[in-house]
Amino acid sequence: MDTDTLTLDPAITAALPVQGEVVAISRHGDTNWSTGYKIIIEVDDDDHEFFIKILDREDARELAEGEFESMTLMHELIPEAIVPPIAWGMFETDNSKAFYLTYFRDLDKKHPPDDSLIRLISKIHEKESPTGKFGFHVPTFYGCRKVDNTWCQSWEEFFSRELRSSINFAQAVLQHDEELEGLAKTFFDLVVPRLLRPLETGGRSIKPQLVFGDLWDANVQVDNRTRAAALFDPCCFYGHFEYDFQCMTSDRYSLNYNFVNLYRERVGVSEPAEEFDDRVALYALRNDFHTMGMWPQWTSVLDHVKSEMNRLIKKYPDGLQGFAANAALKNNAAFEQNAALEYNTSLGENAADSTTIQGNEDIPSSNSIVPSQSGNLAPTKVDSA
Template sequence: MVSLQSIRHDGPLDPAVIAALPAECKVVAVSQHGTASWSSGYKVDVKIIDRPRHAELVRGEYESQRALQQHLPENVVIPLACGTFEKDPSKSFFLTSFRDLIDDKPSPTQLAEILKKLHESSESPTGKFGFHVPTFNGFVPLINDWCDTWEEYFSRQFQSDILWEQSLHGEDEEFTHISEEFFQKVIPRLLRPLQTGGRSIKPALVHGDIWHSNVQFDRATQKLILFDSCCCYAHNEMGLYMMRDPRYIFSGKHIDKYKELVRPSEPVDDFDDRITLYAL
């Protein structure tokens, strides 16, 4: 059993966290570990989140990692529990098993093989696009209510992203006009053909935030580990969008390797334009 008297720490280990720990463990120390843009990590590995909607944030990541674990049990950080502090309800926690990670970057082949396995082995429980809880890309909310078509899901989320940005920076008349044209012409042109004219796509589980800081190697097993996810069942190619951004280490070489292993959806000629759309 966990004993409060055995714990040396700077204050984060709330009774709700202690209650979520495995019964056979004994905590002897808690220290801050790692970095993140929207939470604090600790070794027992606990994330502490005190942003608005903190309870939804931790639930979204917990459920995302659970979903990934079903298909990649040896390649994810394992979620153990999530909840809200008893002593300070303005904070929530997300508890995982600890992995000693090495900040080495996977080759295009190593990453593509993991994504292929995830995308091809997963099945939406409803046969639709979405997820059973809201998730967050960082702290940007993702609307995951189930949709019959990918065009509907993507359009709704893109509109939500615009409204979220406008809530921070205000509206711009020119941008509003351009975005209306975008929704009327660009999105239907690139996404509607995926599910019309006798074509179809399977909703696949995607990590949602695949960039180099969320993919590292386990020092003990040398296996590639995925974490910090914001999953949904989506068009599998959506999982490649951050590889189009020049800020990140994963690049066009990783996209090309994925294309070798997983045939692009029809119309194949639209593949590059679809990835560009997803990267916006």
């Protein structure tokens, strides 16, 4: 019998879908916040393979439950790409430890073709929130950090809360960078409402849709046996679907902006569409802050983060007022264009009418000049109000 140091807790044994002889337990997978094992159980000369994560850290219970609930939901939507979860629970022998149990799948670290992945991700994004709100029914984890999934009425509220939390998470490692602190205040005053509130105002709206939440190349691989896509380690909640592109703006990821552009072309994006790239840049900042908080060696991205924040502040210096003013200008221009069109149309109609009444000098032509209310002369349409 080839076994590792793991002893199957009674709670794990009870959760297994088959009962038989444990013939092998071995460490498996690159897991940062848990320990992964492959378990082989023999039943009537047939081997059954399972994968289990052991979580021995703070929030172990919520980590296991969040993954189970996320994977259960996604398996309903894209069963061809999701290994069905079996169970999660706490150890009977040590109530500080939790486990997540699923079926074993041998994976290739290459990510699947973009076409295949877009089909899968767009299916996930079609799932709408059962409450009509932004959030999730349990906490989920972005790496080791809990996401506050408390239900919100607006995406701006949900994302602002998450971005603030990510900045605070990074600041603990950065030892409270004063420049970043000042930038963040201006950023939340100007840029965040400027880019997010137009999604849900002015006749526009977005539906809270399921997002994978941690979509990057390490979590999107290929089954070695079937060569089908395999997705895992999600951080699900109901949010703005464009949020799933947060890990695709940097060269440090192999799943990159080529995927984003193809998704935009094949599936589409939210309105205002012309601000899509800036919204993705905003979402990418959240990922960068979180990366710095998890991995101190990545504090090197701080200069890039500050540069992006400054770029967006410079681009939107008037915040939401700038959007309102721009919308008013566009509406006024549209009004003037429509008014001019109506005026020119009426000129043609009245000119046509004048040709049908010959010799009547008392009927004013469409080019009559009459005094305006200000006393100046102005062209006026016949029958105008």
